[in-house]
Amino acid sequence: MSHSDTHAAPHSHMKELTLTFVALIILTIVTVKIAKVDFGSVAINISIAMFIASIKGLLVALYFMHLKWEEKLIIGFAALSIPFLVLMIGTMVWDVAEKTGELIYAK
Amino acid sequence: MSSIAHTADHAHHDHHENYLSKKGIWSWLSSVDHKRIGLLYLFTGLAAFLVGGAFALLLRTELLFPGKTFVDEKTYNIFFTLHGSIMIFVFIVPGIVASFGNIFMPIMIGARDVAFPVLNRFSYQVYLFGIGTILVGLIDPFNWFGGPADTGWTFYTPYSAKSNSSVITMTLGAFTLGFSSILTGLNFVVTIHKMRAPGMTWTRMPLFCWAIYSTSLIQVLATPVIGITLFLLIAERFFGIGFFDPALGGDPVLFQHFFWFYSHPVVYIMILPAMGVVSEILPVFSRKPIFGYKAIAWSSLAIAGVSFIVWAHHLFVSTLSSSVAIFFSFLTYLVAIPTAIKVFNWISTLYGGQISLKTPMLWALAFVFLFAIGGLTGLPLAAPAVDVSYHDTYFVIAHFHYTIQGGTVISLMAALYYWMPKFSGRMYNEKFGVAAFIFVFVGFNLTFIPQFLMGTQGMPRRYYDYEPMFHSYHMLSTFGAYALGLGYFIAVMNIVWSCFKGKPAPQNPWNANTLEWKIPSPMPEHNFHEIPTITEWPYEYGRDGVPLEKKK
Amino acid sequence: MSSNQAGYTTFEGRTVRDGSLWGNPAPLVYSMSRFGMWLFLATEILLFAILFTAYAIAYYRDGAAFHASAKELSVAFGAANTIILLFSSFTVAWGIEAVKRGNNRLMMILFGITVVCGIAFLVNKKFEYSHKVHEVELAKEAIAPELYQVLKSENKCFEAFDKHHGEDLALEKCKVVPFNLANIGSKDKSKPAFASMFFFLYFIMTGIHGLHIIIGLSLLIWVMYKGFKGEFHPGWYTPVEVSGLYWHLVDLIWIYLFPLLYLVA
Secondary structure (H helix, E strand, O other): OOOOOOOOOOOOOHHHHHHHHHHHHHHHHHHHHHHOOOOOOHHHHHHHHHHHHHHHHHHHHHHHOOHHHOOHHHHHHHHHHHHHHHHHHHHHHHHHHHHHOOOOOOO | OHHHHHHHHHOOOOOOOOOOOOOOHHHHHOOOOHHHHHHHHHHHHHHHHHHHHHHHHHHHHHOOOOOOOOOOHHHHHHHHHHHHHHHHHHHHOOHHHHHHHHHHHHHHOOOOOOOOHHHHHHHHHHHHHHHHHHHHHHHOOOOOOOOOOOOOOOOOOOHHHHOOOOHHHHHHHHHHHHHHHHHHHHHHHHHHHHOOOOOOOHHHOOHHHHHHHHHHHHHHHHHHHHHHHHHHHHHHHHHOOOOOOHHHOOOHHHHHHHHHHHHHHHHHHHHHHHHHHHHHHHHHHHOOOOOOHHHHHHHHHHHHHHHHHOHHHHOOOOOOOHHHHHHHHHHHHHHHHHHHHHHHHHHHHHOOOOOOOOHHHHHHHHHHHHHHHHHHHHHHHOOHHHHHHHOOEHHHHHHHHHHHHHHHHHHHHHHHHHHHHHHHOEOOOHHHHHHHHHHHHHHHHHHHHHHHHHHHOOOEOOOOOOOHHHHHHHHHHHHHHHHHHHHHHHHHHHHHHHHHHOOEOOOOOOOOOOHHHHOOOOOOOOOOOOOOOOOOOOOOOOOOOOOOOOOO | OOOOOOOEEEEOOEEEEOOOEOOEOHHHHHHHHHHHHHHHHHHHHHHHHHHHHHHHHHHHHOHHHHHHHHOOOOHHHHHHHHHHHHHHHHHHHHHHHHHHOOOHHHHHHHHHHHHHHHHHHHHHHHHHHHHOOOOEEEOOHHHOHHHHHHHHHOOOEEEEEEEEOOEEEEEEEEEEOOEOHHHOOOOOOOOOOEOOHHHHHHHHHHHHHHHHHHHHHHHHHHHHHHHHOOOOEOOEOHHHHHHHHHHHHHHHHHHHHHHHHHOOO
């Protein structure tokens, strides 16, 4: 089944879309409930929240945005943005973390 | 290829229909033809070059003598801010990509236009709007802002958040220009992936196209970052929030992190197309295949990739923690490797070739020499311990002028002279071309070698006044700058004049093999009579049984 | 090749565009447009990534202030907006499925529902924003010393205990307005436009996100207009799909914004 040919009616993905929507709603409820639980440190709390958000994001990207059935080129480029995010956020927070103990800002 | 060759008999008279045939300003401004849009970028960019250059001459004149020469300190700060901002945002970043990339990349891959021609025209319109915004900030006609920005093109906080000048307007202009850059990059990435002619595999694609592709990747991925960073700066000035203000719990070094996350990859946006041009010119004028095609192609991608992970070497003296500094220093040395691979491959291309020293070749050879110096002088800067002494001195200024000017601008001149017969159908004046080159080459070195020497002795950059010990260096540098300016002026005027009055040029004056030389000069509106099928790579010089270029 | 317009074909007795553009056939245009839109979405993701980085850094440097400010946000509003946006993503995806099968009427209905959801989101946001001009507690006086002095002199501060890593911490809290329109552009530090770093990030991030919602709605409405003119059929629906992609991105960003802004307390 090719999505680059718009002439033949492609088979329906309604089942997957509906299941995805239901899963997203459930995960949203989970997100809200889990936020009330304190897992100890801030880092772990945020990591869990981001992890659940990423599952939701992945569902939206794969099913709603059709990535699961897309051509490899587009999947490659979509995936390319992820290491960038990790790089950018990771390095800058690392630098701030290294410095924060040492430097005292004017209060 | 015969279907293209049969149009060769039209080459010698420019009465045939070509992309320049439709006349009138509106036909130019409303055109979605990539060749016209590329030419518009080219001449707009060259005009910006002359304006940015004028600011350089002004600031160099002020530095002719210690103390005040003819302007005060704030005006001097404005001079170097405008010189940097105009040169970088308006001239060099669009530079070779938006001009020659637009004109020739689609032809070189055997396409009739880019993937999104209307978006291409929109890109240029956004570019013009960005220039307009910067001009408003520059001229500040009703003194709304307190004068043009004086923060340096890097707009560092906290000064840029407080300076009583047109920072918001200039950064809005830069933001707009960035948006134009993103759209162009996006267009080119899709074009190269999807619109190559049958048989044009990635390994048969000219190296200029590999360079444009790598550049476009950087443009798409890096430019949004500067956009949002400048926006945060504008918010800081406008809303008075202290995101970069330590007194309000912010951090000015964060601005530097965000700013350089884009601005380091941007220097590779500047240099990669320049390297692509040189990879095209050297084989043609040595009548030899390019040495190490695959290595050059992959190194372009490698440079694009590594360029994203070295930005903090601009922050070595800005309270960067030592482990972070070591990490970035290591990565910075890594990016030298693919660059060096290219330089070795170029030199190997020249070795044993039949060198023809026409003007494009002169510029290309100068590129290899000057860029190598620029690259080598980056090595001490990449070591944090050494950088403590060199940061913010004239050593850095000379380093980046050797790489950006000795690199990109020289290569742009090479591209201009190489491709002028193709896009205009006329030939430039060789004597003036050589004369301009000599002025530029001598003037360039005279301007910047004293700056290396000053820098190692501690002369700081962006300083209005200086110790008497630096006086002779500054004088030499200023005289060099005037020679340089004259050289560029002659070089550009030669081209402009020859576009209207030059001798008609043959279809393929350089006997080159890439697709643009197989179609008439000037190019037909839809590029190809029939889309060619590609069966070989374009660098078979001297090996294909055809005699090497005959002397006239 | 001569035309810069699309060619035409017939579908269900009507003359419709066949999707070719600038001499390129419809399947190529379809493929290139999706690729181009994904590239553009990558740039949008990077734009928000910097804002998330700014958030991460600000949180790292003063988590306690973040928590205190975040408590003022209404989780109910945020969760409602999340559900609205997720539903709108579903209707958009469903609408694209419909147009692929030639069911233009269903597509128009579903896209209409999506637009309504988008507008509902914005209306919700407006209520939330106007709610924010009431006073909230600013826990960390160290961040804004001049502001703190002003508030203290106006008797808006009080001692309170706050849980910090399981321990009770004595803090001085002051009541302040999170966002004051009147203070925009003021260089007076005791009159800031935003009461704290958290609120600055909250308004900027949701504001830029809101701008993207408006752009997405414009795209969807434009597509509905073209659909109303009967331009789409199983052989040509590229603008529909590409606009849908943009809308999904807007939803994707909110999926991350919601926990970071509303659930961090």
